[in-house]
Amino acid sequence: MPEPYIRISGLRRDYNMGHFYVHALAGVDLTVEKNTFTVIMGPSGSGKSTLLYLLGGLDRPSAGSIQVNGQNIEKLDENELAVYRRRTAGFIFQSFNLIASMTAVQNVAFPLRFARIGHRQRLTRANELMAKVGLADRAHHRPTELSGGQQQRVAIARSLINDPQLILADEPTGNLDTTSGMSIMHLLADLHRSGRTVLVVTHDLRMKHFATHHLYLLDGKIVSEAEYEQASSLAVESASQEAI
Ligand SMILES: Nc1ncnc2c1ncn2[C@@H]1O[C@H](COP(=O)(O)OP(=O)(O)OP(=O)(O)O)[C@@H](O)[C@H]1O
Numbered sequence: 001m002p003e004p005y006i007r008i009s010g011l012r013r014d015y016n017m018g019h020f021y022v023h024a025l026a027g028v029d030l031t032v033e034k035n036t037f038t039v040i041m042g043p044s045g046s047g048k049s050t051l052l053y054l055l056g057g058l059d060r061p062s063a064g065s066i067q068v069n070g071q072n073i074e075k076l077d078e079n080e081l082a083v084y085r086r087r088t089a090g091f092i093f094q095s096f097n098l099i100a101s102m103t104a105v106q107n108v109a110f111p112l113r114f115a116r117i118g119h120r121q122r123l124t125r126a127n128e129l130m131a132k133v134g135l136a137d138r139a140h141h142r143p144t145e146l147s148g149g150q151q152q153r154v155a156i157a158r159s160l161i162n163d164p165q166l167i168l169a170d171e172p173t174g175n176l177d178t179t180s181g182m183s184i185m186h187l188l189a190d191l192h193r194s195g196r197t198v199l200v201v202t203h204d205l206r207m208k209h210f211a212t213h214h215l216y217l218l219d220g221k222i223v224s225e226a227e228y229e230q231a232s233s234l235a236v237e238s239a240s241q242e243a244i
């Protein structure tokens with residue numbers, strides 16, 4: 001049996017708040033096969049972003065291990081982790097995180113600044129990606145001159161500039177209207193179809209349609225769909241009682 005693409009064991013992330021600890025992830029075990037599309041769902045504060053940040057090498061675990069493509073990323077030093085972030089994982093944030101003073105195509109090319117390729121080649125590649133996300137005609141717009149959906153497409157193009165095999169998206173449609181959200185979902189589905197491994201945190205039930213796997217988080221732990229549904233219906237019940 002080949003090793004799974006991602007293998008997470010005993011993963012914990014505790015925040016020391018002085019008088020108490022927040023257990024953002026309270027022991028997560030998970031395997032993810034290559035070229036799958038996993039949708040991660042869970043209520044606010046359940047640890048979804050924490051899990052994605054740890055997978056993206058943007059944060060470090062308190063305990064446990066995260067193996068991606070045979071590499072234990074919790075053991076990497078800062079320099080090695082920077083290389084991992086650049087080469088392996090493409091991260092898409094809810095709030096786009098584009099640099100306001102740069103044009104769209106400059107934003108897309110930005111992660112290539114450490115690569116040993118010339119300025120012209122960087123822009124050529126960035127322009128190709130702008131075309132791929134349907135924004136060839138917006139290359140020279142600054143983020144404030146783009147709609148929310150267009151900004152997210154620029155952010156997706158930027159996350160692809162180093163051709164990462166792992167795509168991590170944290171509520172990529174959270175700030176978008178229904179139609180723009182749909183075009184982002186199709187882009188993520190295309191990335192999955194082209195062989196990448198995609199993990200998406202979302203509250204948007206439409207995303208389930210594109211997924212090969214679903215993951216439910218409650219209080220920093222992975223639960224079954226049935227447990228998750230039960231907890232959600234209890235939450236709705238108590239909210240409606242409060243409303244009465
Ligand atoms: N830097 C931090 N310091 C202390 N506690 C934190 C920190 N970041 C997150 N937490 C806590 O960890 C828990 C998990 O947070 P996380 O951001 O992963 O939740 P989430 O599932 O992404 O929620 P949401 O749907 O609201 O984005 C929360 O209780 C949060 O308050």
Ligand SMILES: [Mg+2]
Nearest residue numbers: 048049050170
């Ligand atoms: Mg979050």
